[in-house]
Amino acid sequence: MKVAVIGAGRMGGGFARALAARGYEVAISSRDPAHGAQLAHELGAARGGGEAEAVEGAAIVFLTIPWTAVAETLPRLGDLSGKVLVDVTNPYVEGRLQPHRDTSDAEEIQRLAPGARVVKGWNTIFSQVVNSSPDFDGQAATVFLAGDDPVAKESVAGLARDMGYDPVDCGGLSAARTLERVVGSLGTLGHQFPWGSYALKILRRPS
Numbered sequence: 001m002k003v004a005v006i007g008a009g010r011m012g013g014g015f016a017r018a019l020a021a022r023g024y025e026v027a028i029s030s031r032d033p034a035h036g037a038q039l040a041h042e043l044g045a046a047r048g049g050g051e052a053e054a055v056e057g058a059a060i061v062f063l064t065i066p067w068t069a070v071a072e073t074l075p076r077l078g079d080l081s082g083k084v085l086v087d088v089t090n091p092y093v094e095g096r097l098q099p100h101r102d103t104s105d106a107e108e109i110q111r112l113a114p115g116a117r118v119v120k121g122w123n124t125i126f127s128q129v130v131n132s133s134p135d136f137d138g139q140a141a142t143v144f145l146a147g148d149d150p151v152a153k154e155s156v157a158g159l160a161r162d163m164g165y166d167p168v169d170c171g172g173l174s175a176a177r178t179l180e181r182v183v184g185s186l187g188t189l190g191h192q193f194p195w196g197s198y199a200l201k202i203l204r205r206p207s
């Protein structure tokens with residue numbers, strides 16, 4: 001399966017490496033296509049370059065850019081119709097988490113890219129985990145997913161399982177409002193642990 005990663009930073013680089021290692025055909029992009037190509041080489045991704053080029057032919061597109069860059073970036077990605085668009089962003093503005101009042105990053109992305117099938121995911125997972133492993137002594141870190149398209153959400157859940165995560169379906173895309181607030185509690189919940197060294201886990205009993 002072809003997967004595009006938009007944004008060649010901490011999250012993007014981690015996804016590209018993890019997915020390429022599991023046999024996905026990954027294209028990673030940068031605003032600087034030469035940097036994208038160089039990174040692809042370093043991370044073992046199949047292709048690297050510019051943004052629209054990466055999206056072409058991809059079934060799943062990871063959007064791993066700052067929230068504040070979303071509005072300017074989406075129009076550069078070309079036609080996203082029918083593609084699964086995984087939103088990992090958190091609403092940081094000028095270095096501070098500023099959750100929306102009656103919407104979420106994910107819902108705004110869906111509004112800006114109406115043909116895409118937006119799924120929220122990984123926004124509560126530290127980049128250190130993406131770049132190392134979601135395995136914590138045999139326990140898989142939980143990835144919370146939200147989206148209005150059940151087929152798209154299941155395809156992202158499958159990809160999460162392939163990468164070793166435990167995906168949990170949190171409901172429709174508006175559940176991203178909660179997920180984008182949860183991230184604000186991560187520092188408090190793990191205040192005695194080194195930053196990035198922990199992850200949330202949902203424990204459940206079979207029903």
Ligand SMILES: NC(=O)c1ccc[n+]([C@@H]2O[C@H](COP(=O)([O-])OP(=O)(O)OC[C@H]3O[C@@H](n4cnc5c(N)ncnc54)[C@H](OP(=O)(O)O)[C@@H]3O)[C@@H](O)[C@H]2O)c1
Nearest residue numbers: 007008009010011030031064065066067069089090126127
């Ligand atoms: N870091 C974490 O632990 C973490 C955890 C969960 C969610 N997130 C979310 O994931 C997203 C990416 O985070 P990150 O930590 O990977 O960030 P990062 O290391 O700063 O990388 C973001 C990448 O986005 C690209 N980009 C595109 N337009 C940009 C712009 N106008 N300004 C700056 N960069 C731009 C840049 O790549 P090019 O310059 O190559 O284009 C940059 O390398 C953010 O929305 C963040 O809130 C982060």
